[in-house]
Amino acid sequence: MNRTLSNWLQALEHLLLPPVPLCGLCGERARLPVGACKSCLDSLAISWRKREVQGYQCFSLFPYQGYGRDLVHRMKFQSGYEIAVTLGLFLGLAAREEPALAKVDILVPMPLSPGRLEIRGFNQAALLADNIKGVWKRPVSSCVLRTRETKSQSGLSLIERKRNVQGAFALLPGFDLRHRTCLIVDDVITSGHTFLAIAKLIEDYGGKPMGIFAARTEILSRSDLHAEKL
Ligand SMILES: [Zn+2]
Numbered sequence: 001m002n003r004t005l006s007n008w009l010q011a012l013e014h015l016l017l018p019p020v021p022l023c024g025l026c027g028e029r030a031r032l033p034v035g036a037c038k039s040c041l042d043s044l045a046i047s048w049r050k051r052e053v054q055g056y057q058c059f060s061l062f063p064y065q066g067y068g069r070d071l072v073h074r075m076k077f078q079s080g081y082e083i084a085v086t087l088g089l090f091l092g093l094a095a096r097e098e099p100a101l102a103k104v105d106i107l108v109p110m111p112l113s114p115g116r117l118e119i120r121g122f123n124q125a126a127l128l129a130d131n132i133k134g135v136w137k138r139p140v141s142s143c144v145l146r147t148r149e150t151k152s153q154s155g156l157s158l159i160e161r162k163r164n165v166q167g168a169f170a171l172l173p174g175f176d177l178r179h180r181t182c183l184i185v186d187d188v189i190t191s192g193h194t195f196l197a198i199a200k201l202i203e204d205y206g207g208k209p210m211g212i213f214a215a216r217t218e219i220l221s222r223s224d225l226h227a228e229k230l
Helices: 003-016 038-044 066-077 081-097 114-120 124-135 158-165 193-204 222-229
Strands: 049-053 056-063 106-109 144-146 169-171 181-189 208-216
Touching: 038 066, 049 193, 049 208, 056 066, 056 081, 056 193, 066 081, 066 181, 066 208, 081 124, 081 181, 081 208, 106 124, 124 181, 144 193, 158 193, 169 193, 181 193, 193 208
Parallel strands: 056 208, 106 181, 181 208
Antiparallel strands: 049 056, 144 169
16 A cells, blocks of 8 residues: 555544543543543542631542552652643532632632742642633632742641741732632642641732642641641
8 A cells, every 4th residue: 555545544544533532640541521531530539528727618639648649749740731631620620519619719829939840840730720720710810929949848747847838928919819719729738838828828918718629638637736736
């Protein structure tokens, strides 16, 4: 068969049998309309949860363990653009159905320090927010920025976590947050200290903070909660 005919037949085949879109999480199996395959959805053990962090309402999609933890790691450290797109879609669909979030005015992605942004090439929280916006029409506002580099929170004690992020964020001039419900978006909530640092900043400027996260660690123990108040 000559080359032109072969190319033509291949094009015809694609037209008649378009390639099946693959799962946005594993990239291996055919995706369901929700963007991921059944196997990934089962492994994630999705369970929409509400948690109050010092009086602020926070929502999350799956436990930060097993497959969910692997996914978050791949999204952050292996240029997981497709993963962020898919998890953002999940979060948008869940947020759209959550009555407590109906009053949200803007999405505020957790900012990344310029140093880490340069290394990673993208901010996973901003990607999540952009894709939440894709299905749940709320504007994304990058009104909060990091004013200094902070250490990674993992491996720090609760008190160290609090100190690490205290005063590390600022509101950009020109943004009016008064009476606006701001949904802080991030990949994972652990001790909640980073979320609290931004929530308090937003509140200082008259806004009403809430939070949405792809993954969560389980509720902290009593002694952890005591330490967190220090
Ligand atoms: Zn999959």
